[in-house]
Amino acid sequence: MMSVPPSWFMALGALLFAIGAAGVLIRRNVIVMLMAIELMLNAVNLTFIALSRSLGSIDGQVIVLFVITVAAAEAATGLAIIIAAFRNRETVNADELNLMRW
């Protein structure tokens, strides 16, 4: 049984974050962009948990709990905004949602 060094977890977190960031930039579907943001949040969570384990401190885990809660709030509001925008514009394409008013 060989234990994995914490830096590997952080490397994985960084890779997932990069994929999520690329997703936000290349996808135009607002819902998929929100999903990519969730991916980035989770990549950061992984880093928090790995560091919490490596430093032997519980604080990282508590912060992940807060991140999960805030992500729930963010998803609820974000999706509500998408629904409201879809009602008015009949699209979820970020390129077409380019007017501040209608």
Add this chain to the structure above:
Amino acid sequence: MPLWLFVFLAALAVLAALGVVLQRNPVHCLMALVVVLLDLAVMFIGLGAVTVGFLQAIVYVGAIMVLFLFVIWLLNLQTEERRVAGSIGLRFFGAVGAAALVAELCVFVVKAPSTAGLSHVPPTFGSIGAIAEALFTDYLIAFEATSLLLLVAVIGAVALARRATASRTRSPVPVSPAVHEQIGARQ
């Protein structure tokens, strides 16, 4: 966490993350994201954050992702067509940004002291008691603020997502076809 488990989970996470970004059907993207979240939940548990890992499965997978699924169905999103040109700049920026992040990651992996082991922790580390103790003492104010944030988010979501016209013109009371016919006959 043994090495083989880490390699397996990491490979699965990266593959599924690519699936989130590259697939064209939103439901498939969502399922890929569910795989990533469960994968990370297992990793959290392997790293000693047992409570957080289970909460990730309960809250993220069991609630937030189902909300996404509802919205995808509500808006009846279908598979997207291949992207039309028009945002070359964004795509370029995306590629450059991701490449920069990956480069940074490579530097990080090379430079980081890879021999740094995991510190020894007590067996109760990451148990619900330990989390609760930190949550309700050091982080009490943040905890209460988060609960307020959730309440505001719920109210905001309801206010945003309900039909804007509901207050002005009340939605018509459903009437049976027979009533319609009577109205039509009178006119």
Add this chain to the structure above:
Amino acid sequence: MAVDLVIAAIRAVVMLLLVLNLSAILLWFERKGSALIQDRIGANRAAILGVGARLGLPNLGIVNTLLADPIKMFTKEDFVPAGADHFLHGLAPFLALFPVLVTFAVIPIGDTVTIGAHTFDLVAADFNDAALYVLASIGIGVYGIALGGWASNNRWALLGGIRASAQMISYEIAMGLAIVAVVATYGTLSLQAIVREQGGVWFGWLPRWGIILQPIAFLLLFTAGMAESKRVPFDLPESESELVAGYFTEYSGGKQAVFMLTDFAEVALVAMLVTTFFFGGWQVPWLYRDGFHLPGGALVSIPYWAVVVLGVVAFWIKTIFFCWLQILIRWTLPRFRYDQLMRFGWKLLVPIGLLNLIVTAVVVVMAGS
């Protein structure tokens, strides 16, 4: 090390087989039970070479369900509708069954057993955060149903899938509140520890079962659990008179059998959770490690292995009782309307659960200080 691994594997496999068989027997049980309630004979067409009739037995209907039904179902055409999402359509039944089956891993069915140098509890996987694990796997169970409805490319199925996921998410909250109240009462998340806490008696005769401490949580968990298993009166997702068959309209053959198996496994799961949290799990009233301590003060001592066996038997009797109760309710009550269902969940069960939790927390803190 190797022996420990073998023991762990045996525990997991035995639990899995017990659950699968219980689910299959429940299918027969329900057919005969419904027939009894509706004054019919029920499943009566199975007799291997007329054995049942020749021996003068009423029938061998159980053979019908345990042998003939699976053979019939798995040899039927596996139909995939045009325009369906093939991958998710095939995956959905297993996505529904898997979370239910893995939940049984943490349910304790007996006391500690010692074989040679190895001591273990009669539970497939005993760990400290079992209650959270139960909630997590029930939460993941939504996906199989929801995706089964979506991937079928059928409006009825999609409606059923949407109804099912909305219903399951709503009632999960009431279920979680009930489980949290129990966890707060006993101060542990391990199901085996919760069962152990329910051993012993009050006043010399009253078993210390959870139902006496948490009667409201019992009603909540049982009601919400029945809603989770999507059976009448909560069978909106598959209501035959409205949605053909709901989310599994487009399923046939083996995959449909898997959905049915999921239904009955959920019935068994709810029965086991209720038994574990509120009816002492494998605890037999007045039975301790050395024998029965009867209320009068008499002691009937029996060997320890018999105590363990009695515990396992008691667990299964309680489980089957609650399976029977669910089947009785399922064939007695009419179906809710959708708004009634949502109002019942959100405006009745959730506030009651919150109130129960607050009262529990206050009492626990007062008792602790």
